Amino acid sequence: MSGADIRLDELQFAYPGGEPFHFSTSFDAGSFTGLIGPSGSGKTTLINLIAGFEEPASGNLYFDGVDAAEAEPAERPVTMVFQDNNLFAHLDVFTNIALGVSASLDLSGDDRTEIAGAMEKTGLSGFGHRLPRELSGGQRQRVAIARALVRDRPVLLLDEPFAALGPALRRDMLRLVSTIHKERRMTVILVSHDPADVKFAATHAAFLDAGRVMANRPVDAFFSASDIPGLQGYLGT
Amino acid sequence: MLAGLAAMVCIAGAVATPMLALVAIAPAMPDLSADYLGFVWSITRFTVLQAGLSTLLSVMAAVPLARALARQASFPGRQAILRLLTLPLALPALVVVLGIVEVWGRQGWVSTMLQQTGLTGPLNIYGLSGILIAHVFFNMALAARLLVAALEQIPPENWRLAAQLSFSSRHVFRHIEWPVIRSALPGIASLVFMLCIASFAVVLVLGGGPRATTLEVAIYQSLRFDFDPPRAVLLAALQLSLCAGLFALGGRMATDIAVMASVGKPARRPDQATAKLTDTLVIAAGLTFMAMPMLAIVLSGITAPFDVIVTQAVFWRALVTSLALALAAASLCLVMAWSLLAAQRTIMRRRIPSRAASALMSSMQAAGSLILVVPPVVIGAGWFVVLHRTGLANSAAPVVVAVVNALMALPFALRILRPAVVGQAQVHDRLCASLGLTGMQRWRLIDLPVLARSLTLAFAFAAALSIGDLGAAALFGSADFVTLPLLLLQKMGSYRSLEAAGIALLLAGFCLGLIWLAEKLKPEAAAQ
Numbered sequence: 001m002s003g004a005d006i007r008l009d010e011l012q013f014a015y016p017g018g019e020p021f022h023f024s025t026s027f028d029a030g031s032f033t034g035l036i037g038p039s040g041s042g043k044t045t046l047i048n049l050i051a052g053f054e055e056p057a058s059g060n061l062y063f064d065g066v067d068a069a070e071a072e073p074a075e076r077p078v079t080m081v082f083q084d085n086n087l088f089a090h091l092d093v094f095t096n097i098a099l100g101v102s103a104s105l106d107l108s109g110d111d112r113t114e115i116a117g118a119m120e121k122t123g124l125s126g127f128g129h130r131l132p133r134e135l136s137g138g139q140r141q142r143v144a145i146a147r148a149l150v151r152d153r154p155v156l157l158l159d160e161p162f163a164a165l166g167p168a169l170r171r172d173m174l175r176l177v178s179t180i181h182k183e184r185r186m187t188v189i190l191v192s193h194d195p196a197d198v199k200f201a202a203t204h205a206a207f208l209d210a211g212r213v214m215a216n217r218p219v220d221a222f223f224s225a226s227d228i229p230g231l232q233g234y235l236g237t
Numbered sequence: 238m239l240a241g242l243a244a245m246v247c248i249a250g251a252v253a254t255p256m257l258a259l260v261a262i263a264p265a266m267p268d269l270s271a272d273y274l275g276f277v278w279s280i281t282r283f284t285v286l287q288a289g290l291s292t293l294l295s296v297m298a299a300v301p302l303a304r305a306l307a308r309q310a311s312f313p314g315r316q317a318i319l320r321l322l323t324l325p326l327a328l329p330a331l332v333v334v335l336g337i338v339e340v341w342g343r344q345g346w347v348s349t350m351l352q353q354t355g356l357t358g359p360l361n362i363y364g365l366s367g368i369l370i371a372h373v374f375f376n377m378a379l380a381a382r383l384l385v386a387a388l389e390q391i392p393p394e395n396w397r398l399a400a401q402l403s404f405s406s407r408h409v410f411r412h413i414e415w416p417v418i419r420s421a422l423p424g425i426a427s428l429v430f431m432l433c434i435a436s437f438a439v440v441l442v443l444g445g446g447p448r449a450t451t452l453e454v455a456i457y458q459s460l461r462f463d464f465d466p467p468r469a470v471l472l473a474a475l476q477l478s479l480c481a482g483l484f485a486l487g488g489r490m491a492t493d494i495a496v497m498a499s500v501g502k503p504a505r506r507p508d509q510a511t512a513k514l515t516d517t518l519v520i521a522a523g524l525t526f527m528a529m530p531m532l533a534i535v536l537s538g539i540t541a542p543f544d545v546i547v548t549q550a551v552f553w554r555a556l557v558t559s560l561a562l563a564l565a566a567a568s569l570c571l572v573m574a575w576s577l578l579a580a581q582r583t584i585m586r587r588r589i590p591s592r593a594a595s596a597l598m599s600s601m602q603a604a605g606s607l608i609l610v611v612p613p614v615v616i617g618a619g620w621f622v623v624l625h626r627t628g629l630a631n632s633a634a635p636v637v638v639a640v641v642n643a644l645m646a647l648p649f650a651l652r653i654l655r656p657a658v659v660g661q662a663q664v665h666d667r668l669c670a671s672l673g674l675t676g677m678q679r680w681r682l683i684d685l686p687v688l689a690r691s692l693t694l695a696f697a698f699a700a701a702l703s704i705g706d707l708g709a710a711a712l713f714g715s716a717d718f719v720t721l722p723l724l725l726l727q728k729m730g731s732y733r734s735l736e737a738a739g740i741a742l743l744l745a746g747f748c749l750g751l752i753w754l755a756e757k758l759k760p761e762a763a764a765q
Contacts (some may be wrong), residue, residue: 074403085394
């Protein structure tokens with residue numbers, strides 16, 4: 001399944017007692033966008049709105065032109081990988097991935113083949129019976145990515161899933177996501193606090209500041225630009 | 238560190254002295270006629286039976302209630318309901334029993350309603366059914382509260398995953414809730430079982446006869462009515478081995494008794510809307526069951542003849558005794574809790590604790606919850622026999638009761654204080670060391686402000702438990718030694734139910750007022 005394009009039209013949201021967020025931007029089908037910005041600028045809120053974990057106060061959200069602002073999370077063409085707790089701690093690797101296919105764990109032979117394939121692709125072959133606590137942090141996130149593979153939704157949202165990993169491991173994981181992106185041509189949005197990660201893996205970069213999307217451009221144009229308000233200050237250049 | 242050792246020795250001494258003395262002065266074998274053995278067998282069986290059924294019913298009711306409360310995060314009055322569930326911990330058992338009789342008794346609300354609708358005759362609350370109702374009142378609340386706390390530990394990402402993977406509420410139960418409940422249940426069930434096996438006031442009033450008596454009550458009766466210490470020793474030994482055996486068997490009891498803990502904002506859950514109706518019904522049923530006896534205490538209490546009560550000298554004596562005991566027990570409890578925790582902190586400060594140190598650590602933790610294994614009535618009975626031998630029973634009574642009450646409150650006090658003493662202090666240790674803050678200066682500037690609220694809450698809780706305690710006081714009660722619960726028991730026994738209702742309301746007011754006051758204290762900024 002290839003990617004969907006995503007459009008946010010005046011999407012507004014505020015936490016109780018907080019400043020309102022006001023998002024307008026779009027992500028092309030099959031693009032890989034890195035989302036950067038100071039903490040509190042609304043990066044996670046933006047992808048939570050896309051995934052349906054937060055309800056916007058007003059505005060519209062379109063996947064391939066279809067309004068989805070009211071849709072339940074499960075009805076959206078989206079898989080999200082969180083920073084932590086992507087796995088159910090008492091279920092083994094295979095079962096955790098299998099939940100992406102069927103919540104009641106009714107698996108056909110084809111499903112099992114597909115899960116095995118996803119495990120192989122993410123370097124988890126032979127780990128099927130391990131429990132999450134027996135895995136390293138990087139392996140746990142690989143399980144979450146394997147589940148995203150078997151779910152095969154057009155949009156993959158990544159909320160700093162590799163932030164806790166060391167630089168070399170982080171590169172490996174970004175390479176894995178990049179490979180999957182190229183093969184499946186899904187629309188990927190990666191929240192990151194490291195512009196180098198974005199340069200390394202993404203095709204596009206977006207900058208958020210104070211609850212607004214200040215820019216969203218191809219990586220090369222983005223990092224050579226000097227007209228993006230607040231970006232220089234954020235990058236320290 | 239020394240204080241911690243001293244506290245541990247004192248606790249062990251307070252519990253072991255009467256036990257050893259009992260063995261030493263163990264008189265000629267008690268009368269072991271076949272009749273008596275039959276009686277002992279039947280009450281032992283009943284003790285285990287009522288505890289088992291109470292546990293089963295409490296837990297079975299608690300699971301749906303806890304699920305409903307955890308799921309409906311924005312249920313109107315949810316916080317108030319969760320607080321209501323913690324009240325039974327602080328309410329005197331005797332007062333609750335009175336409220337339950339008002340609701341479920343022969344002339345109670347339910348009987349009246351059933352008779353008016355012509356469904357059945359009056360209910361008989363005395364015996365197993367009444368004991369079960371009272372135990373479920375106490376322990377369903379406790380179990381539900383512990384389960385809600387466990388369910389709220391589920392990371393919010395799990396709910397988002399559930400939403401994304403389109404889990405139905407059946408899937409949520411299977412993949413998310415049940416694993417949490419299953420791992421929490423053994424601990425909760427063994428705690429409830431222990432509490433029910435050692436239940437005294439409930440069985441004393443609602444039980445009766447050999448068909449509905451527990452070992453605890455039989456110990457009391459053999460000392461107070463038959464004055465037959467050998468039999469009491471036999472029964473106490475039986476009760477003790479029952480508790481210790483179960484403790485060894487059950488192992489991981491939920492000694493982590495959740496007390497008045499504040500609840501964080503729970504996550505949005507995908508299954509909230511679909512389960513709303515059934516959850517509302519479950520919560521309403523639980524609420525009705527819990528609120529009715531409390532309401533009954535208030536309703537019959539406010540019309541009590543307080544003008545008569547205040548003219549009775551014995552009331553004032555009981556009031557002063559109860560308050561003095563509470564003050565002494567709560568102070569002693571705090572000193573013990575502080576000493577134990579401070580010593581544990583010292584041990585933990587070493588990076589790699591030696592084997593001896595970790596052994597010491599676990600024995601200190603065990604000392605804190607010893608009272609859950611050795612019931613207050615058993616300790617009291619031991620001291621009673623010892624002191625009677627030496628002719629000191631009357632003069633030493635208040636001391637023994639205060640000590641036993643302090644031990645009863647110790648697990649709760651430790652639970653309240655541990656995070657503040659061990660956790661917070663660990664955070665501050667290095668900073669204080671680098672700033673050269675030590676001794677009194679550190680205690681005044683750093684520790685006290687952080688601890689003040691927990692200390693007050695622990696003190697209030699210990700005082701409330703002591704004011705409401707019947708077990709230890711009942712053994713030593715005499716014309717010279719009367720506490721409020723003992724007075725209440727006397728009034729109930731002599732059918733002065735109006736006066737009893739007044740005293741019950743007063744007792745409940747004292748206990749809840751104490752907790753309320755302690756919680757009202759401004760939470761200091763340091764608690765963050």
